[in-house]
Structures are given as C-alpha cells and as structure tokens.
Amino acid sequence: MPTVELTFSPLAAHVRTARLVATAVARRAGVEDALLDEVRLAVGEACSRAVALHARYAPDTPVEVCLTDEPDEFTVVVIDRVGDSGDELAGGLSSIDPMDLVSPDSEPGPLPSGFGLAVVTSLVDDAEVERTTTGTTVTLRWKAPATGLAS
Template identity: 40%
Template sequence: MATITLTISALPAHVRTARLMAATVARRAGIAASAIDEIRLAVGEACSRAVAAHKLHCPTQPILLQLIDGSGPGPVSDPHDDTSNPALRANGSTTRRFEVVVSDRAPSKDSEETVNHVEPLLDGLFLDGDDTPPGGISGFSPGLGLAVITGLADEVSIDPQDTGTVVRMSWPLSTDQPQEPSSN
C-alpha cells in the first residue's frame, strides 16, 4: 500500500499535471497497459469537473488528488502488509486495486451531477443546448464528465456533499510485475 497525495490549485493548467501523475503512478503500480489511458482520462475528467466547480464557488481553495496503490476493499492497511497478505494476490474482484480519489471543496447542491442521465444530457446538448454556461467552455454539463468516468473506471463512487464532492475511482491491479515509469 502506498499513497501519493497531490494538491493542485483550481486552474485548468494543473489538470494535465494531475492526470500525468496518475498515469505514471498507475504504471508503476502495475496497472495493465490498456487501462492506463482510461485512468488518465478519468482522472482528467474528475479534476476538470473539480476545477470548474471551484471556479464557481471557491477559486482559492485547492483540490486534493490521492493515488492509492494496492488499496483493497477494506480500510487502509499497514504498508508492510502489501505483499504478505495472500488475499491481496487473488485474481478476481478482491484483488489489489489502484484507487484514485479526487476531492473538491465546492458545494454540490447547485449542480445536478448525476451519472445516469447521459442520454437526456446529450439530447439537450446538441439539439437544444444553450451556449457556454458561466465558467464553462461549451454546452456540456459537468455531469458528462462524471458519466465518462463511470464508463471508464472499473468501480466508481461519487459522494456529493455541501462541503464538496469526493469522486473515487478504482481499477484492479494486474498480476504482472509493476513496470518502471516511462516518459509521458
């Protein structure tokens, strides 16, 4: 178990930093190569959504990104147990996981960020959608970013609170040996 924590200002330029770091750590953790692109995109979406929310509500507050290598379904365990617990080596849904947690501090009550409304959202988008919303770039709702995340991550939980939203995404670690990070 290893956790890397990154705090970024709510600026679009830092989203790239976040996703590159996520991809690098995921590669290092041994995530299958085919999933690296998914992680990069999902983390980018989560951070983009958080940046947009902060721009509206709390632009000076930072956004927290946690990259957790080897997280199991249970609570965080001793780092030294990482390779000694046989259960963590099982090949299946209970295998070790690579988890990414993106936490923002923007109240979620103003946004309707549900993840199950992709079709209506898209229908409204290119047929009747309005032009750029405040703080946005196009007619896309931030909910689309969350919908993309749910399409990419193996497991997702989204917890919107008045004090901010926590997006948790995870992918199973492959049984292969961790790879050395390469250039991005």
C-alpha cells in the same frame, strides 16, 4: 496513507499535471497498459470538474488528489470542497439523447452539467461519487492484474 498526494490551485493548466502524475503512478503500480488511457481520461474528467467548481465557488481552496498503490488495486480519490454543486446528471449518459445535444434549439456551448462526471462513471467499472454538504469525493479503483501489482 496514499502513495502520492497532490494539492493544486484550481487552474485548468494543472489538470494536465494531475493526469500525468496519475498515469505515471498507475503505470508504476502495475495497472495494465490497456487501462492507462482510461486512468488518464477518468482522472482528467474528475479533476476538470473539481477545478471548474473551485474556480467558481472556492478559488482559494486547492483541489486534492490522492493516489494509492495497494497490493490488489490502484485507487484515485479526487476531492473538491464545493457543497451542493448541483451537477448530478440523473440517469447518467444513458439519459441523454446525443441528437438533442446538436439540436438547432440548443445554444452552442458546454455540454450539460454533470456530463464529465457521467463520462467517468461510464468509463470506470468501479467509480463511486460521494456528495456531502462540504464537497464531493470521486473514488476510482482499478484492480491489479492476476499477477499482482509491482512493488
């Protein structure tokens, strides 16, 4: 059972709340201080993506975040309920030439679809993205330091 569960309406303003809660629980779980910025960014990216999808396709359905403090690791699971989101960036960030992003031929606007999730998987060593017909589950894990997590 998760240590903390969050469900929130798909509003951009709530992503910050999710980041704050995730960082606070991670700190309490004993995640190293040096990794807290990584937790904050990765959870923010995963929640931003979920909120954008829900806002477009499932505005009445909340986004779910489960934070679990286990003896040897801290786990964050971000769940959206939008199937076939089609935002997979094949090849991840390495498939993008940064110079193309600022090419005069491209219109000013958002980065390519899937960019945020590609940041997550580049940032977090243990990140898993599971896509099903009913939605996507993004699981992020951080190992406990050698001394173990705080109780």
